[in-house]
Amino acid sequence: MFKINRLNNIAHVGLDLLTDNYEMVEGLNTADAALVRSANLHEIELPNSLKAIARAGAGVNNIPLDKCAEKGIVVFNTPGANANGVKEIVIASLILASRDLLGGINWVTSVKEEPEVAKLVEKNKAKFVGTEIKGKKLGVIGLGAIGVMVANVAIKLEMEVYGYDPFISVGSAWKLSKYIKPSKSLEEIYRECDFITVHVPLTDTTKGMFNQDAFALMKDGVKLLNFSRDTLVNDDDIIAALDSGKVGKYVTDFPNPKVVGHQGVIAIPHLGASTNESEDNCAVMAVVQLMDYLENGNIKNSVNFPNCDMGVCTQAERIAIHHRNVPNMLSQFTAAFAKENINISDMMNRSKGQWAYTMLDIEPPSNPDIIKRIEDIDGVLRIRVIK
Ligand SMILES: NC(=O)c1ccc[n+]([C@@H]2O[C@H](COP(=O)([O-])OP(=O)(O)OC[C@H]3O[C@@H](n4cnc5c(N)ncnc54)[C@H](O)[C@@H]3O)[C@@H](O)[C@H]2O)c1
């Protein structure tokens, strides 16, 4: 029986996939695995029972990835599962940033008791005149699951689209419309674009990338959309840029006391992925990946360990070992089994950066002494016996 702790609301369509072999538990203390959305795990003690964390969503800046890897805890996310939801809200936000729909709606609500609302509307609507997005230049920074979708739709809306992503994956490059202009530098995006939308993960390198130096290079009145993470944008610098007119509008999915209510800010309460479809997609993907890992040791879409898939074990046992990516690990594992005359019928070893993962299907089964010997090898982080 596997114990699962849920740190945020996870759509039922995902939870319903858990079989009788799973039990939902309160708290992390005894959990084998955790399902999470935006809950911050950086300050939480991670118990030794915890083998995996599945993030139902894309961003993993709320999870201490290396601390998890050190403990042999696999962290999954659900790439692309909520991208369409975010794409649609970004397109809506391009319009919100160009047409004063919010100002107009708020104003008309304030005059609803006036006897001649229709006349008032015609007299006052000139205050809310906007511009069209057709023909304007859009810079998309980060061409992953969301950025590609946004860029492609913007082309269909007849925008001129510039894309910047020095690490673009082959899969994303294949999906990208040929009409998108590839930018070699952020400076080019800043210099050219009327709208800039950011779709990169929050990391030590991207944190604060929208600061006074970046704003100084942008066109006057540029409209910035941030559906990625709060601290990609320096709050004090965006406020100064809005006040000076350098930035015309700032649409953010990450409200905080500094920006909410400030002139030119459209603050949305982190609704990018809040659609039934995105929540369902994320929940299903997170649960399926978690179950395959717990039951078979297979890893798909982990952000700290490599992908590794050997299907279902047909031998007596599968031994799954998380270890450091250093020399001489495999020979020590195989020697431990050879010494006991145990046959390895199938094996896979993969690495990701400084972390590695090895699965070995064996016959006959192991015994506690062998498992202890492998556990004690310098560099081994966790060993699991899957029967
Ligand atoms: N508002 C929401 O509800 C919501 C929902 C989903 C994702 N997000 C955020 O959006 C981010 C992107 O999501 P995604 O699904 O597109 O992720 P993704 O991993 O598919 O794409 C991220 C892209 O950013 C690129 N990138 C990384 N560093 C870069 C840099 N310095 N400059 C330019 N490009 C860079 C990568 O190469 C990758 O192509 C997530 O990390 C998350 O923080 C927010």
Ligand SMILES: O=C(O)CC[C@@H](O)C(=O)O
């Ligand atoms: O869970 C959510 O609602 C938001 C998820 C989003 O920020 C993500 O990074 O996928």
